Amino acid sequence: MKKEKTSNKPISKYFTTKEGYKIHYLIKRFNNNKPFVYFQHGLTGNHTVWKGHMEYMTKHKQSFIVIDLLGHGDSQKVMRKKCYEVKNQGNYIMQILRHEKITNHIVVGQCYGSMVVLYNEVYRKTESKGLVLVGAPLRNPTKIFVHKKAEPLTWFFRAFFVYPTGILGMILGRRKFYPTIRYDKHINDGRWYIFILDMIGTPKAAYSWSIESMIKVNLVPHLKKIKKPVLLVYGEHDIVPYQEPHAQILESMDVRKTVIIKGIDHLVTMRAPIQLSKEILKFIKEVK
16 A cells, blocks of 8 residues: 655645634644744745745754734735734734644744744743844834934834825725735845835735834843843845844843844845755754
8 A cells, every 4th residue: 555645835724813813824744853943924024935944944854834924925914003013913923823732942033023023022921942033123113114313203204104004005905805925936036126016915004003013112121031042144235224133132132143144135034045944953953
């Protein structure tokens, strides 16, 4: 009798949160003692930014889970404000991890995804063993998204961009279909082109209210509460705007290593999946 071949593809699943939101995720389990790797994309991204990582992890028999944030990818698109707060996005994630009984795991968060998982580390019991932070903001992102000297003009940014875009998005953005952008097909495209794709695939309400929530969050005073080992990753052409949060993380957290990937901008996850995956697996061996 022939044995059935086990599929190398992760299983695509949906989970309905206790708030009634439908969240999409991909999961792959291997029967070994390795900790899970939990991947969390950034603002307007989705599970496809991790395609190269998923293939690499599968090849190395490394269990993983990739979650689409609410309003992103194949998760539900909701035209509300409060549901996109950092703390609520973190809550939906924790519900999925508990549902899948994932405790022993390493967290990999990119940009906004880093802020969400760091919020969980500060305010919730996550049972993670270590953190990989890729281009992680810690507080008001105006300096990063606009200009390093623009923080005093945050009110202007909110009044003339965030709120108008969010409100108009709630009113006009109720279309039923938002295409899932295949970011793995655009690894060589420029950031402005990627931004246009973001705006096609992600509701403006999700985009604007996520930024509004990021502006309100300040994780800096709470970082010392996190005692877990940390790997910091940046793109060579993205490190300058992150010098301040980098220094704050170094001062307050157990940073084992900082990796700067040469020739790469902010989009490290989709542009350098093999390099990043190798660093993640090395980090797992050091902290497990």
